[in-house]
Amino acid sequence: MFDLLFIGNPAIDKAIAEPEDMPQSLVARLRGAPLKTLEKTYRLAIESQAQGIVLCGSIMDPARVSPAQLVALRQLIIEAADHDCETLWVATNPADAQEYLRMLGEPKGLSFASSLRPWTKTIRSTTVELWAVSTEADIERIATQSSFEPLHRQIIVGSDTCPDNDHDNDHSVQSFLSSSHLLQPNTLAVWATQSSSSLPQHVFPLPSIQSRRQTDSLNTGCYGLTFYRPQFDGDSDSHLGNKCTVDQWKKLPVSEVIWRTLHIESADEDHEALSQLLWEACQGLLGTVVPEVDETIAASPLVIIDCKIACGTSITRRLEVNEIAPETKRILRERCAAASPHIWIQTISADVEEPLAALGRNRSGGRPGASNSFTSALADLVTEAETASPETTVQREAGWLALELLESE
Amino acid sequence: MHIEQLEIECFGGLQQVSLKDLGQGVEVIHGTNEIGKTSLLEFIRAVFFGFEGLFRRGVLDPKLPCSGRLIVVTGKGPRGKRERHRFIIERRHEGPGIASLTRESYEDDIVGLGGDEGDSITVEQLDGTSTDAQRIYLQDIVGDIDEATFTSVMAFGLDELHELRTLEPEGCGSRLYELANGLDRSRVARTIRQIEEALQRLAQGDDEKTPRQLLIEKRDALRKAKSDTQSKYYVGDLFIEHTKVKREIASLEKAVTNAAATESLARDALPTSQLRHAWQELSGELELLKKVALVHPDFDGWQHDIKKRKQISRVVKKRLNERRRLARELASYDTKTAVWKKRVEIKSLLEDRSQIERLIADVTRTEAHATLAARRFGEQIGLCGLTKVISVEDPQTNDVGMAVVLPEGLSLSFGPLRNRARNCKRASRAVASARKQVARARSELAKAEQQIDKDRGALSGSTLAAALEAATEQSAAIRKRISAGERLNELHQTITQLEQEMGKQLASQVMPLSWLLGLGSIFVVGAGMLLSGLLLPSVVTGPLAYVIAALGLAGTGVASVMTWTLDKSSGARLGETRRQHALALKQHKDVTAQCETLDTKISKPSRQFSYSSKEVNDSQQEFATASQTSLERRAARADAEIIRLEHMATYEGVLRSHKDRISKSKEKLKLAFSRRKKSVARWQKSLEHRGLPNTLSPSEVWRIGTHRHELLTLDDDRRRLSDEARHKREELAATSRRIEAMLVDCELLPEGTSLDQLQQLDDLLNKQRLLHDRQKTCARKLERARIRHRQAIRQLKVCDRTLKARLERWDAATEEIFLSKTDRRPYFDELTEKTRIAERTWRDGRSRFEDPTLLDTWIEQASKISFEQRLSDAETATKELRESLRIQKTRLGEIEQEIQLAGKNKSSETIQQQVAVVDDQIAAHDQRIDLLTSTREILERTRAEVARHHQPAALIEASYWLTRLTEGRYVQITTAADEARLDVHDAAGAIWNPERLSRGTREQVFLALRLALVRDLHEHGITLPVVMDDALVNFDDQRAKAASRTLVEFMNDRNGDHQMLVLTCHAHVATLFRAAKATVRTLGSKQISGDRTEGDALPQESC
Secondary structure: OOOEEEEEOOOOOOOOOOOOOOOHHHHHHHOOHHHHHHHHHHHHHHHOOOOEEEEEOOOOOOOOOOHHHHHHHHHHHHHHHHOOOEEEEEOOOOHHHHHHHHHOOOOOOEEEEOOOOOEEEEEOOEEEEEEEOOOHHHHHHHHHHOOOOOOEEEEEEEEOOOHHHOOOOOOOOOHHHHOHHHHOOOEEEEEEOOOOOOOOOOEEEEOEOOOOOHHHOOOOOEEEEEOOOOOOOOOOOEEOOOOOOOOEEEEEOOOOEEEEEEEEEOOOOOHHHHHHHHHHHHHHHHHHHOOOOOOOOOOOOEEEEEEEEEOOOOHHHHHHHHHHHHHHHHHHHHHHHHHOOOEEEEEEEEOOOOOOHHHHHHHHHOOOOOOOHHHHHHHHHHHHHHHHOOOOOHHHHHHHHHHHHHHHO | OEEEEEEEEEEOOEEEEEEOOOOOEEEEEEEOOOOOHHHHHHHHHHHHHOOHHHHHHOOOOOOOOEEEEEEEEEOOOOOOOOOOEEEEEEEEEOOHHHHHOOHHHHOOOOOOOOOOOOEEEEEEEOOOOOOOOOOOOHHHHHOOOOHHHHHHHHEEEHHHHHHHOOOOOOHHHHHHHHOOOOOOHHHHHHHHHHHHHHHHHHHHOOOOOOHHHHHHHHHHHHHHHHHHHOOOOHHHHHHHHHHHHHHHHHHHHHHHHHHHHHHHHHHHHHHHHHHHHHHHHHHHHHHHHOOOOOEOOHHHHHHHHHHHHHHHHHHHHHHHHHHHHHHHHHHHOOOOOHHHHOHHHHHHHHHOHHHHHHHHHHHHHHHHHHHHHHHHHHHHHHHOOOOOOOEEOOOOOOOHHHOEEOOHHHHOOOHHHHHHHHHHHHHHHHHHHHHHHHHHHHHHHHHHHHHHHHHHHHOOOOOHHHHHHHHHHHHHHHHHHHHHHHHHHHHHHHHHHHHHHHHHHHHHHOOOHHHHHHHHHHHHHHHHHHHHHHHOOHHHHOOHHHHHHHHHHHHHHHHHHHHHHHHHHHHHHHHHHHHHHHHHHHHHHHHHHHHHHHHHHHHOOOOOOOOOHHHHHHHHHHHHHOOHHHHHHHHHHHHHHHHHHHHHHHHHHHHHHHHHHHHHHHHHHHHHHHHHHHHHHHHHHHHHHOOOOOOOOHHHHHHHHHOHHHHHHHHHHHHHHHHHHHHHHHHHHHHHHHHHHHHHHOOOOOOOOHHHHHHHHHHHHHHHHHHHHHHHHHHHHHHHHHHHHHHHHHHHHHHHHHHHHHHHHOOOOOHHHHHHHHEOHHHHHHHHHHHHHHHHHHHHHHHHOOOHHHHHHHHHHHHOOOHHHHHHHHHHHHHHHHHHHHHHHHHHHHHHHHHHHHHHOOHHHHHHHHHHHHHHHHHHHHHHHHHHHHHHHHHHHHHHHHHHHOOOHHHHHHHHHHHHHOOOOEEEEEEOOOOOOEEEEEOOOOEEOHHHOOHHHHHHHHHHHHHHHHHHHHHOOOOOOEEEEOOOOOOOHHHHHHHHHHHHHHHHHOOOOOEEEEEEOOHHHHHHHHHOOOEEEEEOHHHHHHOOOOOOOOOOOOO
């Protein structure tokens, strides 16, 4: 049971690119996956008797959304309202509220929270006040208007998603999030973002409920907020310990499509043996990606897998792996299609995340002009670059690409 | 390896040139210009790598033959063994086919594909240790080096020296990088260039716009296309309008409900007001009725008349019933029966009763007589045995005695039948006789076959003819053997005689002793005289000597001739005898062989027929003795066997005759069968002709014939009596049929005898008479009842007329109208009740109104606004409201339909998908650019790092030799980081681009690089001689001196078998090399270029 369900960046109008070689049965699942994920979240909210669903971040683009998606969203809002579950639209721009309201045909059960006017509701004797923030001025204004009261929760919600350039990974830390007001008791700050590392600790990141590609797929799902939830010994969910020790902030995996990367090592297997290795790894992965929530919620999601083959620093083997990758992929796809309709092997390639440090170690022991001197020098340079900026793997990928190009020359 | 000897047969301008005893180390060959030094360089290249390059470059004309050889000494064997070996490498380009070759034939640059016409190479080992199994290939001597490398590094002139001035990524430049024992950094350069090209393609594209710009434009176009299609508020406005219309519909529905209620009220008020009006009318009528009398006096008169009429009606009904009952009774009497109608005929039949009784008695009597005759006839049939052949003609006939019918042919004569019977009997006897003949022939055939089988058993399976032939052959062989034995005896006697004669002739061939002594004496004397005459000196003998010699000669000759003549005659006889003896021996041998052959033949027991064991033993025993007697006995036995076999052959002939007899007997039997069959058929036909069954035998027919006349007589009696009985029966039957027909006409079932039937008719006729009397009585009663009934009807009609007059008086059509007019009490009661009901209905209708006062008001105002007007107004209002509601509902449906369509409208999702794809492409594009940029950066950084710390070993080597060549002024050669040039470091640390160095210094650099490469090739097992053609021409004296010293040092620094041939036209260069302790040869122009036609070899050495 949750009191509020937070959904970040549903972006129902933002499709997932369909791979060209994907079969139609899987493409059908891929199409409209953001909306299906949102529907799944609404069902979860209704089943968990949530009092409200908070939509924040990029919800829909008025210019891109289709009539069918609008109708479906409106239907979800009305259906939730029929179950006493209110939909709360966090509008960072107060002027947008009227536009969205009109676009959706003024459905019942849809409320807006802005930086000028909060959304207020009493949930189980607790007065909840939810504000939308986008600038530091908003926080200052909220700080001047609010006052501490017993049984009061103030939730401040914002996002760093820019509608005009939503592909940019510009997750710069908003300096105003470090405001002291957010550190006050009974104040909960939620920020819809793709990057959790750039946020202060007291701000809870809210990732997208449905990722669009492999690169942003690691952290997806919605979050459920429960006020005054009794704690259990085996409860591993995160809690708002510094503010309210009994409030629960729980992540719920609801994504319709998830991406996973499979890392295995392969020394000299041919395409059949390699496909067997990958298949075994896929079977192991399947057990981990099935959602642990209620089974009624989780129809098995579509799992798109990238297979990365670690070749033990052998460039020849990497080239060989890339050479046999198409045939291996064909065999593996056939096996996956026969065994599980929820898996799609997207790519098979040599692992670019494999560290090059092993190649560089030999340099010091070798004489100048040794056969691996260039490789060693390159590996050392990549290792140094990674040490300087550990958050990026571009250097490593570039290093492998350079070595592969040289080897294939 | 070094070149020990060089021999040129023809090579361009050089003809028959040789250089011998070339040694290791630096060999300087000094000669003037055009003496052929460069040709020597080209020749050495050509011997090692072929003439193709020279043809291709136009140095040589492929149409002209060229050939030559090198004798080289290597420090390793053909299989790499570290031994000293001498090889001769000979290469020739000659043959008739080369005349067609052109320079273009070698344009393909592939050895062996183009103009290899006439090219041949021979590699042989000169010390003779190689075998065919150890075939030597040129590559075993030259090593793994190509022509380009050899030309650039090891056999170069001044032009080739400068080919290394820039380090191109290909060729020797690449080789130089590879010598770094590591990655080929030219590959790094190529890779970076490829990455830059890829980046350029990604950044610029083919058109004016970059691919990324194109993608962004495409995405923007897609977004714009979406935004242009529909208003973004379209769906929301639909829902808002939907809500609005729903509210409108709700209000309209409420208004319609109210209007409908008003309409319903008006509709209900109209009949309610009519109820009130009806009540008021009934009340007024009741009041009027109360004012007059309710019953008239005619009502009582009407009651009296009605009572009287009812009484008369009852009488009429009673009399009618009586009349009907009598009519029914009269109708029940059935006097029109058939019996009554046929009463006259029945009466006549009854009168014939006595005659019928008499006729019955006659029938009984005649039938008894017929039965008796039939019995007699049957007994006679049984007696003659016709019981089983006589058929019952008509089993249904009543005449039992006539059931048995005699065949019609029984009356015919039986004479022909007897003839037929005799014929059958004869045919049967003929069949029996033929059968006996067949059986007899068969038994004889069986006996003959048994005998033949018995004899054939001795033949052990062979045929009789073969056995007979074998026996004949055996007999002939024995005969031949006997004659051969006799011939053998004769030959034996002849041989014995010839041997005796030969002995005699041999004995007579030796001449008698006296003859021998005489002739011998004559011979000796003659010989002595001859010898003495010949040998003694004439002084001693004188002329006598000649005489003596002549006498001696004559005597000797006479003796010799005599001896020869005698010997020849006896030899001729002996020879003749010997020839005869040999002929006899040969004949004896032939006859003996013939006897052996015959013995073998005879001794073999014949396989064609087998004798009895005793006979075989005897014959073998007899054969063992092989005496003449036994042979004669065997011949006699063989003849006996032949006779026996001939008997067997005779039996076989008998057997065939028996078989012929059997077949003839069978034919007779068949004929007899056919005759008997015909006889039987004729017999059966005769029987059938007489109506008798064809199975009857002649004996049965004979018995029938015996009783035939008696049977015919009895049959006539039987028929006559039977006919009489039948006539009586028919007469009786005719009478009976008349009676039965009468019964049938009277609709009665004929049963019993005719007498019984007559009695039945009589009874019926009496009963009909009685019934007829009763009918007449009933008819009289019915007439009386009809009269009484008519009287009552007339009284009833009078009453009816009275009542009708009353009705007419009150002008009433019916009794009810009359009564209602004369008695108004029921009407009063009814009106009272109606008034009460109308009042109650009105009250109830009024009470149903929610507001009765409104109804009262409407009733009061009915004069102004009628109820119909009110109802019409309400209906109009309701209709208008409902129309509005319908319109709104239609609009609502349209909106809902539009919403449904909008819910299915996913057209822009395709654009969303395309946008997603484009977004992914942009992201992939950006990622690709980032990755390639990073890859390029890291490669460049790595290359710079490696260039800084990892110079190739060859460059270190080259740096050393450059220091030696420049005497320390330049100390290092390095490669630049961008791989496009060499950097030369001077002693002061300055870095020089080779292009900026002086020509001499630059050539020193390139010479140092070549030395380093030669050293590297040597480390890779390539030890070809180094040949330089005026490479030091641009050096000044100091540089030349340093170079000569360095080159000698370079060669001395190398261990093993190495050679450097320095070709120069400068005497000071030769002097410098000589000063550096190198071997110097000076070539005269006469030896190389001037004496081409003489074919003289170059001087061996001229220091």
